[in-house]
Structures are given as C-alpha cells and as structure tokens.
Amino acid sequence: xxxxxxxxxxxxxxxxxxxxxxxxxxxxxxxxxxxxxxxxxxxxxxxxxxxxxxxxxxxxxxxxxxxxxxxxxxxxxxxxxxxxxxxxxxxxxxxxxxxxxxxxxxxxxxxxxxxxxxxxxxxxxxxxxxxxxxxxxxxxxxxxxxxxxxxxxxxxxxxxxxxxxxxxxxxxxxxxxxxxxxxxxxxxxxxxxxxxxxxxxxxxxxxxxxxxxxxxxxxxxxxxxxxxxxxxxxxxxxxxxxxxxxxxxxxxxxxxxxxxxxxxxxxxxxxxxxxxxxxxxxxxxxxxxxxxxxxxxx
Amino acid sequence: xxxxxxxxxxxxxxxxxxxxxxxxxxxxxxxxxxxxxxxxxxxxxxxxxxxxxxxxxxxxxxxxxxxxxxxxxxxxxxxxxxxxxxxxxxxxxxxxxxxxxxxxxxxxxxxxxxxxxxxxxxxxxxxxxxxxxxxxxxxxxxxxxxxxxxxxxxxxxxxxxxxxxxxxxxxxxxxxxxxxxxxxxxxxxxxxxxxxxxxxxxxxxxxxxxxxxxxxxxxxxxxxxxxxxxxxxxxxxxxxxxxxxxxxxxxxxxxxxxxxxxxxxxxxxxxxxxxxxxxxxxxxxxxxxxxxxxxxxx
Numbered sequence: 389x390x391x392x393x394x395x396x397x398x399x400x401x402x403x404x405x406x407x408x409x410x411x412x413x414x415x416x417x418x419x420x421x422x423x424x425x426x427x428x429x430x431x432x433x434x435x436x437x438x439x440x441x442x443x444x445x446x447x448x449x450x451x452x453x454x455x456x457x458x459x460x461x462x463x464x465x466x467x468x469x470x471x472x473x474x475x476x477x478x479x480x481x482x483x484x485x486x487x488x489x490x491x492x493x494x495x496x497x498x499x500x501x502x503x504x505x506x507x508x509x510x511x512x513x514x515x516x517x518x519x520x521x522x523x524x525x526x527x528x529x530x531x532x533x534x535x536x537x538x539x540x541x542x543x544x545x546x547x548x549x550x551x552x553x554x555x556x557x558x559x560x561x562x563x564x565x566x567x568x569x570x571x572x573x574x575x576x577x578x579x580x581x582x583x584x585x586x587x588x589x590x591x592x593x594x595x596x597x598x599x600x601x602x603x604x605x606x607x608x609x610x611x612x613x614x615x616x617x618x619x620x621x622x623x624x625x626x627x628x629x630x631x632x633x634x635x636x637x638x639x640x641x642x643x644x645x646x647x648x649x650x651x652x653x654x655x656x657x658x659x660x661x662x663x664x665x666x667x668x669x670x671x672x673x674x675x676x677x678x679x680x681x682x683x684x685x686x
Numbered sequence: 687x688x689x690x691x692x693x694x695x696x697x698x699x700x701x702x703x704x705x706x707x708x709x710x711x712x713x714x715x716x717x718x719x720x721x722x723x724x725x726x727x728x729x730x731x732x733x734x735x736x737x738x739x740x741x742x743x744x745x746x747x748x749x750x751x752x753x754x755x756x757x758x759x760x761x762x763x764x765x766x767x768x769x770x771x772x773x774x775x776x777x778x779x780x781x782x783x784x785x786x787x788x789x790x791x792x793x794x795x796x797x798x799x800x801x802x803x804x805x806x807x808x809x810x811x812x813x814x815x816x817x818x819x820x821x822x823x824x825x826x827x828x829x830x831x832x833x834x835x836x837x838x839x840x841x842x843x844x845x846x847x848x849x850x851x852x853x854x855x856x857x858x859x860x861x862x863x864x865x866x867x868x869x870x871x872x873x874x875x876x877x878x879x880x881x882x883x884x885x886x887x888x889x890x891x892x893x894x895x896x897x898x899x900x901x902x903x904x905x906x907x908x909x910x911x912x913x914x915x916x917x918x919x920x921x922x923x924x925x926x927x928x929x930x931x932x933x934x935x936x937x938x939x940x941x942x943x944x945x946x947x948x949x950x951x952x953x954x955x956x957x958x959x960x961x962x963x964x965x966x967x968x969x970x971x972x973x974x975x976x977x978x979x980x981x982x983x984x
Binding site for chain 1: 687688689690692694697698700701702704705706707708711714715719720722733734735736737739740741742743773774776777778780781782783784785786787790791794798801802806807808809810811812813814815816817818819821823825827980
C-alpha cells in the first residue's frame with residue numbers, strides 16, 4: 389500500500405511495533421522526546437531527532453539563516469515540550485553539488501544564532517551529497533529533572549487544555565522565525581503539576597487528538613476560544629501547523645491560579661483555555677480542519 | 687563558490703569554525719564521535735549522527751533490509767572507532783509519497799536486526815515526506831570508559847599503523863552487509879594503549895591523511911602491504927571507500943605483542959601493518975587514489 393494512502397500516523401504506528409528499546413528507557417517512541425535514565429535518577433536525559441526538507445519544510449527562496457534557525461529550533465521545541473533544557477546538537481546536511489557555499493554558510497549562521505540563544509552546544513555533524521533537495525537533520529540531547537518531566541500520555545478526564553501564543557498563519561515567515569517555548573515550559577513544570585504537554589507542530593486539529601489518544605481520553609475543543617494569529621480563520625488556526633506553541637493539560641482546580649501567575653510572568657504571551665479532556669468515548673472534533681499529514685495527497 | 691569546487695573537507699572545515707560547543711565537551715567536531723563528560727568522569731557519553739541517501743549510499747534496487755542494516759551500522763562503526771559501546775538510536779526517514787509501505791517495513795526489519803545484533807535500543811524517530819530521494823538519518827548515543835576512549839588526534843611519529851580486515855570492493859554488496867568492529871575495538875582499547883583510531887568510511891587514501899593531520903603527523907603508507915579484498919587492485923583498496931574497518935596507530939614496541947594476541951583472539955579477521963606515522967613534513971602518498979569526496983565531480 390502506498391504511503392499516501394496509509395497516512396503518516398498509521399505508517400509510524402506500524403513501523404515502531406516490536407522495536408527493541410532497553411531497560412533504562414523511561415519514555416520511548418511516541419512522545420516528543422525519548423527519555424533515558426533509571427526510575428529513581430534525579431535527572432533524565434532527553435533525546436530528539438528531527439529533519440527539515442527543501443520543498444516540504446522550506447523553499448530554496450527562503451533565507452538560509454532562517455532555515456538553520458528553524459532546523460535547530462524545531463528540535464529545541466520538542467525538548468521544551470517535555471519540560472527540559474536543550475544541551476548538545478549534531479547536524480547532518482545533505483546538499484546538492486551545485487549549491488553555492490554561501491548558502492551553506494548562511495544556514496550555519498542561523499544554526500549558530502539559535503544555538504547561542506538557547507545555550508546549545510554544536511558538537512558534531514555529518515555532510516553528504518544529495519541528488520535532490522537539501523536535507524537538514526538535527527539530533528539534540530537535553531536533560532530534565534525527574535519531577536519536571538512531562539509526557540503527553542498522563543492527561544485525565546476533566547483536565548483543562550491550554551495553548552500558548554496564537555495559532556495559524558505559519559505560511560508567512562513565522563514558521564521560520566518562531567521562538568521555542570523553553571523558558572515558558574521550564575516555568576510551567578517548575579511551578580505547576582502539568583499533567584500532559586506537547587508542542588504543536590502539525591496543527592491543533594492533528595496534535596490534540598494525539599495527546600488525547602495517548603492519555604486514553606476524549607476531548608472537547610472550543611473553536612471560538614482558539615487564539616488566532618491576526619488575519620487567520622479558525623480553520624487556519626486549527627490546521628496550518630508549525631505553530632511550535634505548547635499544548636498542555638492541567639487539573640481544573642489549578643487553572644485559575646495558573647492563569648493569574650502566567651499573566652504576571654509572561655505578560656506578552658497569551659495563555660488560553662481551548663477545551664477540556666473528557667472520557668474516552670466522547671469526542672468533539674468541530675470543523676473539518678485536519679492538521680498536517682506528510683503523506684496525504686495535497 | 688560551488689561545493690563541487692570547494693570539496694568536502696574544505697566545506698566542513700569552513701562551516702565548523704566558531705560553533706559553540708560547551709565546557710563538558712571532551713571531543714567536538716572532527717572526530718568519529720562527539721565525547722561528552724567531565725574530565726574526571728569514569729565514563730563518557732558518545733554522540734554520533736550519520737545519514738544514507740538514495741542515489742549516493744544506496745540504489746532503490748537494493749534490498750531495503752540491507753539499507754536499514756547499513757544506516758544503523760555506519761553509526762555503530764563510528765562508536766566502535768572511539769572504543770565505545772553503542773546504546774540508543776533515533777531514526778529519521780524522509781520518504782516519497784509514492785513509496786510502497788512494504789519497502790519501509792523491510793527497511794525497519796534491517797534496522798531492527800542491526801539493533802538486536804549490537805544491543806542498541808531504538809528509542810525515537812521522525813518521519814517526513816521527501817520530494818526526491820529516500821533519506822535516512824541515524825542519531826546514536828554510546829558510552830566509553832575514559833581510559834578506553836581513543837581519539838584520532840593522539841598519534842605520534844613512529845607509531846605503527848594497522849588496519850583490520852580487507853579493503854576495497856565495497857561496490858559489491860559488501861557496503862550494505864558489513865560488520866561494525868565493536869567487539870574488536872573494545873578488545874583493542876581494553877588491552878592495548880591505542881594512540882589513535884578511526885573507522886575507514888571514505889577509503890584509506892582519504893582517511894589516513896585525516897588521522898595523520900589531526901595528529902599533526904606525516905605518514906608512510908606501504909601499498910604492497912595493504913590487505914585487499916579478493917579481486918581488488920591496490921587503487922581500489924585505497925579508494926573505493928565504505929570498508930568500515932578500523933585504522934589504528936600504536937607505539938612500535940607494542941606492535942609484535944598486538945599481532946600475536948590478535949591472531950589468537952580474532953583468528954578469522956586480518957590485522958595488517960600498512961605503514962607508520964612520521965614527522966609532519968614527510969608525506970608519502972603513493973598512487974593517485976584519492977578516496978571519496980561527496981562534492982567532487984564524478
């Protein structure tokens with residue numbers, strides 16, 4: 389069966405069955421990052437890999453420094469989504485022979501800028517030729533205190549769902565210049581019992597069902613409440629993807645305190661209730677927006 | 687300047703200047719792996735990223751299970767080259783929409799077989815669409831005892847150079863089915879003071895100068911001594927690449943003992959003296975074979 393028919397989620401689900409993990413793997417495939425460590429260690433290591441591909445995640449006409457920023461910051465956003473701090477990165481690039489060196493130099497300037505901004509060490513890399521598009525892969529390590537580590541599969545019915553920032557409109561330059569929410573996630577996990585969290589990369593309409601399913605919950609989404617980037621419709625806010633904002637679930641009695649303290653700590657970034665987790669049977673997916681599927685026909 | 691004119695080594699050298707690393711980075715860009723840890727830690731972590739690209743490292747007609755084996759084993763070979771043990775892997779795949787799922791399933795069967803053979807946990811992955819060739823990236827962690835960690839830049843004039851196995855002929859199926867030398871490297875670093883080591887991925891003619899330059903040495907290579915795969919010329923043994931054998935430098939007075947004990951421990955795998963490291967000024971590069979450069983014109 390062609391991948392375009394099977395779709396991304398089913399392809400991944402079929403592939404990762406029966407893969408050997410290991411006794412020190414606290415969280416394996418299926419969350420934003422892998423979590424490595426013994427159950428009682430004070431700190432755990434986070435591991436993440438991610439790629440950007442020309443023609444899928446960026447166009448050749450994009451500023452190469454923006455592409456480098458995006459390549460590293462996507463992985464940083466996943467480390468943030470676990471409550472962690474990014475640490476060391478390895479960069480793989482596959483490049484066409486006819487590419488000009490100045491493009492690659494600018495790409496690395498963007499990578500370096502992101503590395504400095506989030507205190508990431510670039511410790512290795514690999515260079516290959518590509519007979520087609522430019523490929524950039526980032527492997528990133530990080531760490532998180534055990535008590536701050538947040539998975540996506542621990543949400544419970546009744547938990548309130550919040551998102552940071554505003555959603556939609558990623559196809560403007562935003563998808564190349566976003567800010568991963570590292571300090572926001574660190575603050576959240578240090579001060580509140582966050583039950584479940586993930587970063588929004590494929591759009592709320594695709595990502596919320598993943599968080600709910602992992603947590604064995606249903607969900608209720610309130611479309612009118614979704615914070616939209618200026619000029620965006622609800623459909624766009626649900627389905628554009630590449631927001632790199634946080635989606636989190638928190639016990640309802642903590643929600644008012646969170647809202648109050650968030651406003652004082654991050655006055656310039658919205659934090660908005662968009663729904664609740666429910667019992668599994670109940671599913672409320674308003675609108676037809678479906679989020680991004682890599683293998684779906686355009 | 688086009689990458690094809692600049693060449694691979696000069697491209698990489700220009701890119702990695704001024705990249706931030708970090709205080710806990712023992713070995714950064716330029717060796718087979720990055721080495722992370724405090725100077726006095728008993729164990730250090732190894733980090734490696736590596737990719738295989740359709741049309742560069744394999745053809746679509748190759749068995750996908752072989753491609754999966756190769757993708758993971760290339761990175762395992764780099765962990766071995768530092769004296770380390772591989773641990774956790776993250777797999778990124780970028781795939782054309784029209785690809786059949788059975789191809790990807792077989793690819794993962796090869797990855798799984800290699801993971802089992804070398805006790806590697808597959809802890810994460812990422813799937814993307816590719817508008818061109820199939821692209822597979824492996825990020826791999828490992829560990830090494832501080833006293834067993836071997837870099838490529840500690841060779842000294844007078845050290846004897848050895849290679850394991852037989853070189854050349856990679857364009858037969860060998861480049862897809864090779865065995866990374868993990869147990870051999872572990873034995874070497876546990877029993878001998880190996881001064882410098884690396885794995886041979888681009889051919890002895892390209893890789894030996896890298897080891898010598900990193901060690902601030904020259905070298906003398908004895909072409910008549912190079913162990914050749916059956917049917918291969920000296921040129922092919924020097925330049926085909928993708929041997930994934932070990933190249934190592936050892937103090938001359940240890941060499942006879944190494945040869946004797948190796949034969950008893952690994953009777954079915956050759957270990958051959960191929961030259962010596964010399965003072966920097968002396969450089970003896972016989973033959974015109976140059977090894978593999980990703981960006982050179984074919």
